[in-house]
Structure formats: structure tokens, C-alpha cells
Amino acid sequence: MSTVPRVLARLIAIPLVSAGLAAGADASPDPTPVIFDTDIGTDIDDTWALVVLLKSPELDVRLITTDHGNTVYRAKIVGRFLELAGRTDVPIGIGIRESDTEGGQAEWVRDYDLADFPGVVHEDGVQALIDTVMAAEETITLIAVGPPPNLAAALEREPRIAGKVRLVGMYGSLHLGYGGAPEPSAEWNVRVDVPAARALFAAPWADAISTPLDTCGLVQLEGERYARVRRSKDPLLQALIENFRIWCPQTAWCREDDTNVTARSTTLFDTVAVYLATARDLVKTEALGVRVTDEGMTVPDEGARPLTWAIEWEDLEAFEELLVERLTRPGPGH
Secondary structure (H helix, E strand, O other), rough: OOOOHHHHHHHHOOOOHHHHHOOOOOOOOOEEEEEEEOOOOOOOOHHHHHHHHOOOEEEEEEEEOOOOHHHHHHHHHHHHHHHHHHOOOOOOEEEOOOOOOOOOHHHHOOOOOOHHOOOOOOHHHHHHHHHHHHHHOOEEEEOOOOOOOOHHHHHHHHHHHHHHEEEEOOOOOOOOHHHHHHOOOOHHHHHHHHHHHHHHOOOOOOOEEEEEEEHHHHOOOOOOHHHHHHOOOOHHHHHHHHHHHHHHOOOHHHHHHOOOHHHEEEOOOOOHHHHHOOOOOOOOEEEEEEOOOOOOEEEEEOOOOOEEEEEEEOOOHHHHHHHHHHOOOOOOOO
16 A cells, blocks of 8 residues: 555544634544653653654543653653643643753743642642552553653552553664664663563563564655645644754754754654554554663563564555644644
8 A cells, every 4th residue: 555545544543623622622533542651851852752642532641640750840841832722621730850950952941830730630640640540340451662760760659550551652773773874772761771671572562562773773754755744833833843943952962963953853753652552554553572781782682571573564655644634734732
């Protein structure tokens, strides 16, 4: 099937967002309940993923938790985006705070006071995650796109959550490294907290799939696709590009090309995890056990608990087109 028919088929299958959905109404008869765990505010791809999530009517966001490092700074970014989207019905959980260091988007939330967020903010995000999972009658999909100290702590406090969670992660590097390099890399979300990653991979999740660098590390918007995002008048997309402009000059891997903000996105790793919470048809998957080395490498190991890995793209062009269609159609914040 060619790229255009595949994309159109996917778009037809996904209900459009109505004005009511921006206020948190159900987008489809059976939206998937979701928790989003993110280290937003380090790389800009988490912000892209958050906007995609908020524009995905088939996902019922029950909680967003901030993970790793300065989780209060991260929660401020989440809070401001939820206000722009009209989604203050979504609770925020502040994860384990490991530092006071802010990231490249700090200017955007410099004057934003989390105490003024009109929705619920949980000071103990780990407990909020546990409570949300245990209270749900159905399986919760946990989209995890950052280093996982929150998740390791939640598993330690309440191991039963694993059996009630479908994990969709952005972790690891199996055959390709950063930028499509022919050798695997120690992927950031794993290497920054190896013990937490080991706990995550070893847990008996109800279901688990991860996008490693082999797939998520190849996603980038440029040309007309990126231009469609940049010229959108949607307040969420305008805020996304504003954050990109603030973040880019302060970030080494963006500073290499001064035209980057106007010419193309950076690598949009985390958007693939949001996609995998809804479908898998554009990727090839493989069940594989993985061992995490002390250096943060994810090495295939037959003795490890098997997870499903999105090891290769069936159609990367179709995914990037789908991503732009999802971002630019009318929805929250428009």
C-alpha cells in the first residue's frame, strides 16, 4: 500500500476532535485510559509528544506525571500546556525531585506559578500514579518517555500495578544508535538511571512495548510537513514552536544549525510512543528479552523477560504524515 492511502486509512479510522473534546469530553465510545510519564523540559521531543497526546481523542488522559531531575520545573510546563489546551481536568503528578536544575524551556514558565493551576496537582506523583492504576476498572496504558525513577518507585511501593498496566515506552537501542548510526547507543532514558530501567524491564506488565532508537531515532519533520506545523494558528502549535525557539539556542545538539528552528524539527523520539498507544501497523515488532548493562546499553538476552520492541519501520513516511495530520487538525487549543 502506498503512503497516501495508508495515511488516509488511519485518519479515517480516528475520530476528529470536536470543540467539546477540548474540555475533556469522551472522543470515542471507548477511549483508552492513559497515564503519561515524562521528563518534559530536557529535550523538546517530550513537548511535541504532549501536544500529540492532547490532540489524540482516542486517548483518555487520566494523569500526567513528571519524572527525573527537577520535576517541579517540568510540571510547570505541563500545567501551562494543559491550560492552553483547555484540559485542566487532567491531574498533574509531581514526580521524585532529584535536582533544582532547570532546562532549556525555563524561560517559557519563568512567571508561571503552579499553585495557580486550576486543576489538581499531586505533590506525590508516584502515589498518584499508583492510586490511578489501582482505582481503574480497566487496564491503564502507561506512556513512559523519560528516565523511569517514578516507575521504579511505584513498582517498589505497589508491585500489583504491573499486572494492571500496559506499558508503552521510549527506551533502548538494539541495532541502530542515535541518528541511525549502525551501532547501538546507550540511550538516554536507560543510561541516566540504570537501576530504574532494570526494574522497568523486569516487571510483569500486563503488556509492554517500547520504541528504541531503531525506530524513534529516525523521526524528524522537515520541508512542507514541518512548514504545515510552523504556520498553523493553533495556540498549542504556536506554543510548541515558541518553546522550540527558546530551547534551541541553549541546546548543543540544536545549536549546530542556526536555521534549525525554521527548517526542520529535531528528532521526535517520544511521538512514536504516543502512536504505539493507539496502533502498531506502521512498525515491525519483535518479542525480545533485553539485559541492561552498567553503561546503559540494552543487549538482547534470551534469559530476560521478553518485551515487544518496535524494531523497524514498515512506513516511516506514513508515520510522519500521520503525525502532521494529527498535530494540525482542529482540536484542543484551537
